[in-house]
Amino acid sequence: MIVSLVLGWAFIYVSRTCLYPLFPVIAEELGVTSAQAGLLSSVYFTSYTILQIPAGLLMDRLGTKKCLASGCAASGIALLCAGLWGSSYGTLLFFLGVQGAGDSFFYTAAQATVVTHSPPKRKNLYSALLGMGMSAGVLAGLGLSHSLYAAFADYRAPFLLSAFPMFAAAGMTVFFVPDVPPSRTARVRDYVPLFRDADLWRISGAMFCLLYGFWACLNWGPTFLRVERGFVAEQAGFYSGLIALASIPGGLLWSRLTGRLGRRAVLMTALPLCALFLCCVANARSFPAITASLMAFGFCSNTAVVPVAVLWISQIAGPRYPGRVTVAIAFFNCVLIASAVAAPALSGLIRDVSGSLAGAIFLAAGVVLSGLLFLYGAREAA
Secondary structure: OHHHHHHHHHHHHHHHHOOHHHHHHHHHHHOOOHHHHHHHHHHHHHHHHHOHHHHHHHHHHHOHHHHHHHHHHHHHHHHHHHHHHOOOHHHHHHHHHHHHHHHOOHHHHHHHHHHHHOOHHHHHHHHHHHHHHHHHHHHHHHHHHHHHHHHHOOOOHHHHHHHHHHHHHHHHHHHHOOOOOOOOOOOHHHHHHHHOOHHHHHHHHHHHHHHHHHHHHHHHHHHHHHHHOOOOHHHHHHHHOHHHHHHHHHHHHHHHHHHHHOHHHHHHHHHHHHHHHHHHHHHOOOHHHHHHHHHHHHHOOHHHHHHHHHHHHHHHHHHHOOOOHHHHHHHHHHHHHOHHHHHHHHHHHHHHHHOOOHHHHHHHHHHHHHHHHHHOOOOOOO
């Protein structure tokens, strides 16, 4: 089960992040601005975000297995179409939007499966392992993207090649991932208290702020390193991928600290550290300083600490809203992933206006730090 989920999450992130190092290439070939290039990522996350809660409700009715397999297959088809026919800005926007819709089921279903089917003592570990799948996918997507473009002389090649792992993920889901049984008794009005829960909003809001910094750095990091710090294209993708590499030991450490300090204390420690290290990324000039800053940021960023927040959400939602944990996780993911809609396009706009991405990174650091305001008053348990 856990191997299939980790691999599926890794495949999704390969297909997501292979786009980011190619922003300047796509902008030049299609004659669009940096903000419009960033919008390619934003449109993916717009459809992904909008469908989070409907996807959670659907999985609550049908079970997770059917929805998860169908979503992976739909994502694979969209990537295949982007690779074959995404030769204009409009068609590329459309296919990436469809890809986001297909991917909208995965994270919620995977976390709900972990919460439901993993032994109690291994929930933190399995949730952290999902984060490692994401990290591996980010590293592969950023590291291989420009090499594939150079080999095929076509920015569509990474999309085409990443379609096939998504079809494999659909097959693994069918054969190896257990279902989370549907809750057929819940009515729409039964979910209203969940959507009004102040603690769920506080935790989700804090993670929105954290993820804003992550997506700003991940989407535009390769361009920042190549254009403003003198890295060659292949190096820029690899060094940006250090964020994901560092999150692997980071996830294990934060998971262990959660048992000793509590989830709230862990997140309140991680947020200011992320803001500090983002400022270091913007200021760093030498290779060693840039490497250290990126790895330090990754150590306490998205995939390292979000699993802590997911389990906090499930810990609160389980007793308060029995049978609706899947929707609670979908709601959480909807709020936090909205940051991926805002960060790429806004960062690209700042670059268009100022001629530099440094301002976008400093803004991201400020947004991350503001996440502390959400955590004040958040209760540790139900």
